[in-house]
Amino acid sequence: MAALYLPEKITDMGERRVCGDGDTVQRYVDILSDAGFKAVFGDQKNKDVLMDLLNVVLPPHRRVKDIEYSTTELPGFTPEGKSVRLDLRCTGEDGTGFIVEMQNSRQRHFFKRCVEYAAKVYDSGSRRGGGYSDIPPVYFIGIVSADMGFDRSGEEWRDRYISSYGFMEKESHEVAEETILINFVELDRFTKGLEESEGTVEKWCYALKHMWKLHDLPDGLRQTVFERLFEACEIARFSPDKRLIYEKEMITERDYRNILETAREDGFAEGRAEEKVSIARAMLASGMDIPLISSLTGLPEEEIKML
Numbered sequence: 001m002a003a004l005y006l007p008e009k010i011t012d013m014g015e016r017r018v019c020g021d022g023d024t025v026q027r028y029v030d031i032l033s034d035a036g037f038k039a040v041f042g043d044q045k046n047k048d049v050l051m052d053l054l055n056v057v058l059p060p061h062r063r064v065k066d067i068e069y070s071t072t073e074l075p076g077f078t079p080e081g082k083s084v085r086l087d088l089r090c091t092g093e094d095g096t097g098f099i100v101e102m103q104n105s106r107q108r109h110f111f112k113r114c115v116e117y118a119a120k121v122y123d124s125g126s127r128r129g130g131g132y133s134d135i136p137p138v139y140f141i142g143i144v145s146a147d148m149g150f151d152r153s154g155e156e157w158r159d160r161y162i163s164s165y166g167f168m169e170k171e172s173h174e175v176a177e178e179t180i181l182i183n184f185v186e187l188d189r190f191t192k193g194l195e196e197s198e199g200t201v202e203k204w205c206y207a208l209k210h211m212w213k214l215h216d217l218p219d220g221l222r223q224t225v226f227e228r229l230f231e232a233c234e235i236a237r238f239s240p241d242k243r244l245i246y247e248k249e250m251i252t253e254r255d256y257r258n259i260l261e262t263a264r265e266d267g268f269a270e271g272r273a274e275e276k277v278s279i280a281r282a283m284l285a286s287g288m289d290i291p292l293i294s295s296l297t298g299l300p301e302e303e304i305k306m307l
Contacts, residue, residue, distance in 0.1 A: 028233040030212035032145045032187070034087070035249035036233070037102040039242065041088055044069055046232040050090070052225045054098060056204050057141050057162055057183050066093045074120050084289075086117060095136035097121050103144045107295035110148045111165075111182070114140050118180045137178035143208065145187040152189065161190050161205055194220045252287075280304050 029036035041050045047067060054064045067090040074084045088100040099117060103110065118140040125135045150163075166181040168174060190205040197206045197220070207226055217230045231237065238246060276297045283293045284307060294301045 026212060027215055027235065028211045028230065029235055029246065031208055031233060032102060032104050032143075032212075033250065033253055034102060034104075035246050035253055036212070037087060037143075038249070039238070039246045040229075040232050041100065043232070043242070046228075049225075049228050049232050050088075050100075052228070053204065054100075054141065056201055057185060058139060059164065062096070062139070064092050064098075067091060067098070068093075070097070074117070074124075084117070084120075089121070091136075095125075097125065097136055097138040099138065099140045101140070101142050103142055103148070104146055105292070105296065106146045106148060107292065110142075110144075110295075111150075113291060114142055114182050115180070118182060122180050135179075138180050140180070140182045141185070142183065143185045143187065145209065147188050148184075148186075150184075150186070152186075161186050162201060194218055200225070277307065281307055 029039055031037055031040055040046055041053070047069075051064045051067060054067075058064065070089045070091050072086040072089050074086065086099055087102055090098050090100075092098065099121060101114070101117070107113070118138045122135065122138045125138070126132070162183065162185055164181060164183045166175065167179055169176075185205065185208075187205055187209045190202070190209060192202060192206065194203075194206050194210075197203050203221060203223075203226065207221060207229060211230070211233055217227060221230075235243065235246070276299055280293050280297050280299055283296070284290075284304070290301050290304050293299070293304050297304075
């Protein structure tokens with residue numbers, strides 16, 4: 001039997017709560033949730049929207065004209081031989097690999113995790129044969145809405161929300177060849193209103209961050225790219241099957257949030273070991289990934305694996 005979906009009301013303070021009679025139902029998905037992100041960007045019918053996002057984030061020389069969706073599973077990723085499933089993975093027409101991940105909670109060693117995922121995909125390119133000259137570059141794009149602990153205190157980071165990391169010579173900044181490049185869109189640092197947002201990059205940041213509480217496409221975003229984005233995010237346009245999957249996954253995400261809230265109320269925030277282990281067990285039972293559980297509880301991954 002399908003789970004009962006209770007739509008959410010959007011309040012003036014930007015808060016969510018379950019709707020009652022006469023309330024306004026949320027029109028657009030929360031694209032920063034796992035369920036919303038996959039419903040929009042994971043749908044091949046919205047390939048053009050994904051390409052628009054990639055072209056905003058990527059450097060000017062790396063423009064995407066077409067993409068093909070690839071498997072999101074990385075087999076044999078862990079020493080135990082377990083697989084890891086990426087949020088989104090696609091390949092450009094020239095073979096360039098793209099990984100797009102949504103991260104909406106703080107996670108320790110997040111940068112290392114991004115590099116590891118990208119390196120695994122890069123390695124899969126080298127295994128196809130043909131020599132080193134044929135290994136395509138891999139771009140990792142992380143859309144983060146939580147503080148990941150990056151140092152952004154310098155003046156050079158003012159009004160910068162997109163960053164890019166890669167291999168280059170320290171003094172000359174020479175890039176010998178494109179290999180692995182890690183990119184971040186840091187929505188937690190973006191605080192501008194729509195009227196203050198200038199250019200496509202800032203308007204994308206605004207749309208991604210605030211879409212879930214909007215009731216219509218704002219005048220300041222009336223461009224073809226954003227018209228398509230909002231169309232793709234409108235829940236009423238989903239097919240019955242797609243909507244059912246989205247609603248079930250949103251219920252699962254709310255369960256995760258409830259677990260964390262219950263943990264705080266029970267004194268978990270004080271750091272008591274017994275509560276941490278108990279919560280970690282509940283998260284494992286819910287199907288959460290071990291790295292995420294480690295990030296949320298502070299327990300070492302090795303200890304969680306033993307649970």
